[in-house]
Amino acid sequence: MIRLVNVTKSYSDEVVALRDASFEVAKGEFVFLVGPSGSGKSTLLRLINRQERPELGEVWVAGRNIVDMPSNRVPMLRRNIGNVFQDYKLLTNKTVFENVAFALEVIGRPRHVIDTQVPTVLELVGLAGKEDRFPHQLSGGEQQRVSIARAFVNRPQILVADEPTGNLDPVTGEGIMRLLDRINTTGTTVVMATHDQRIVDSMRRRVIQLDRGVLVRDQSRGVYS
Amino acid sequence: MISRIGYLLRETGASLQRNITLTVAAIITAAVSLLIFGLTLVIQHGFDNLLAQWEGGVEMIVYVNAGVDDAQRGVIETALTQQEGITIDSWQYCDVTCSLGDADRLFAGDPQTRALLDATNIPTQFKVVPLDATEVDILSGLRDRYLELPNVNSVQLAEEQLDLISRLQGFVSTYTTGLWVALMAAASLLIWNTIRTAMFARRREIEVMKLVGATDWFIRLPFMLEGLIHGVAGGAIASGAMWFINDRWTAGVAEFPVNSGMTALVVVDGYEWRVAAILVAFGALVGTVGSGTAASRFLDV
Numbered sequence: 067m068i069r070l071v072n073v074t075k076s077y078s079d080e081v082v083a084l085r086d087a088s089f090e091v092a093k094g095e096f097v098f099l100v101g102p103s104g105s106g107k108s109t110l111l112r113l114i115n116r117q118e119r120p121e122l123g124e125v126w127v128a129g130r131n132i133v134d135m136p137s138n139r140v141p142m143l144r145r146n147i148g149n150v151f152q153d154y155k156l157l158t159n160k161t162v163f164e165n166v167a168f169a170l171e172v173i174g175r176p177r178h179v180i181d182t183q184v185p186t187v188l189e190l191v192g193l194a195g196k197e198d199r200f201p202h203q204l205s206g207g208e209q210q211r212v213s214i215a216r217a218f219v220n221r222p223q224i225l226v227a228d229e230p231t232g233n234l235d236p237v238t239g240e241g242i243m244r245l246l247d248r249i250n251t252t253g254t255t256v257v258m259a260t261h262d263q264r265i266v267d268s269m270r271r272r273v274i275q276l277d278r279g280v281l282v283r284d285q286s287r288g289v290y291s
Numbered sequence: 292m293i294s295r296i297g298y299l300l301r302e303t304g305a306s307l308q309r310n311i312t313l314t315v316a317a318i319i320t321a322a323v324s325l326l327i328f329g330l331t332l333v334i335q336h337g338f339d340n341l342l343a344q345w346e347g348g349v350e351m352i353v354y355v356n357a358g359v360d361d362a363q364r365g366v367i368e369t370a371l372t373q374q375e376g377i378t379i380d381s382w383q384y385c386d387v388t389c390s391l392g393d394a395d396r397l398f399a400g401d402p403q404t405r406a407l408l409d410a411t412n413i414p415t416q417f418k419v420v421p422l423d424a425t426e427v428d429i430l431s432g433l434r435d436r437y438l439e440l441p442n443v444n445s446v447q448l449a450e451e452q453l454d455l456i457s458r459l460q461g462f463v464s465t466y467t468t469g470l471w472v473a474l475m476a477a478a479s480l481l482i483w484n485t486i487r488t489a490m491f492a493r494r495r496e497i498e499v500m501k502l503v504g505a506t507d508w509f510i511r512l513p514f515m516l517e518g519l520i521h522g523v524a525g526g527a528i529a530s531g532a533m534w535f536i537n538d539r540w541t542a543g544v545a546e547f548p549v550n551s552g553m554t555a556l557v558v559v560d561g562y563e564w565r566v567a568a569i570l571v572a573f574g575a576l577v578g579t580v581g582s583g584t585a586a587s588r589f590l591d592v
Contacts, residue, residue, distance in 0.1 A: 115502065155502075172504075176293075176294055220504075
């Protein structure tokens with residue numbers, strides 16, 4: 067589903083975010099990206115959804131090398147990749163329903179599809195009955211659930227999550243992880259960057275460790291360190 | 292498709308409301324600059340009316356008394372033909388129909404005077420193109436000679452009327468054109484900046500839109516529609532103001548003395564509607580180009 071071949075990405079001569087990284091993620095896998103701040107985790111996620119392009123190497127997503135993909139094809143790629151962020155990136159002037167519906171609306175899904183799919187996904191993430199609330203009326207965990215609902219409403223093949231539990235307390239974080247695990251069981255490939263040792267150690271999934279842009283460990287059913 | 296159109300209209304409306312002060316400023320600036328552009332076109336058309344009888348290098352007009360027969364007119368034609376190749380390059384007879392057409396334009400702002408002229412009393416004209424228009428003395432000598440011919444009503448030289456009007460036309464044309472170009476650039480920049488501000492205000496939405504797979508055109512369109520609305524609204528206001536000013540001017544010109552020449556300096560032949568359409572179209576173009584440029588430039592917010 068995702069394959070990186072000798073990928074190098076730098077932001078300047080001094081700042082090399084990724085150095086000659088290669089790995090492959092199979093369809094339906096759940097992968098943790100671990101490593102200290104500045105190790106290249108977020109850059110790697112940004113390469114997968116073509117927010118960044120590497121100087122060297124190939125990035126294959128769903129069977130296509132996206133490095134030289136024309137700009138007008140990138141939106142189609144992104145419709146197959148859900149994004150979850152540490153800061154949720156919710157639109158504060160829209161309700162829960164509207165935030166999730168927005169993801170379908172802007173890719174031209176008809177109204178009847180939106181009216182069917184949004185309540186279904188809100189039910190899945192445990193927010194049924196809170197459709198009309200605004201983000202500021204929700205807890206951090208609930209806001210992250212809205213963010214996950216928005217990322218998953220289009221049933222993407224891949225879901226990338228950048229520190230999704232970073233702003234949450236441990237109990238709420240566990241709830242979010244259960245949700246991501248549940249999404250993974252539907253066949254969606256999940257790649258998640260995290261600093262949360264407890265979560266990585268408890269889930270025992272594949273772990274890719276980065277250190278100053280270098281892939282130093284790739285372990286199936288691994289632990290944080 | 293319907294949901295996309297609904298989204299486009301909803302987002303555009305929301306953005307217009309959110310930036311209401313900038314929106315009003317952009318529309319007013321566009322309206323003022325387009326109004327000056329429109330007035331420039333209308334004034335130029337008025338001058339064209341005023342100078343129509345002097346088109347084609349005509350420097351002298353010999354007015355012939357109304358009701359002369361072919362033989363009487365032939366005397367004047369003979370006198371003109373004798374000078375062909377010596378002082379006169381060419382001449383053309385403007386008959387009753389042609390002269391009534393000239394009167395339509397010359398007295399456009401004074402219908403009462405125009406109504407006094409008909410086929411029985413309007414002087415016909417010989418329009419004369421000299422070999423050298425700069426030889427004022429030769430032209431004056433010709434005028435004196437033709438004034439002595441029978442049935443010649445009067446002889447008018449272009450320099451008496453043309454020089455002043457041409458200078459006035461050049462002055463008005465230069466300064467109004469410069470002014471509207473400067474103001475149009477200001478309007479375009481203001482629209483550009485309004486769209487930039489609108490995009491900055493919605494940068495989080497744009498970021499989310501891009502991440503969930505919205506195309507660049509889908510993101511740009513509401514902003515371009517917003518700019519289009521700025522331009523069209525400015526054009527519509529400018530058209531209304533131009534119509535009002537033209538209407539007041541036309542009404543006022545009737546008060547000018549008949550021989551002031553100002554009676555021709557009006558636009559009442561429907562040209563003002565063409566200018567109104569041009570203003571709206573031009574406003575739409577400037578608005579779309581300004582907003583489209585900004586929307587493309589600042590898409591990576």
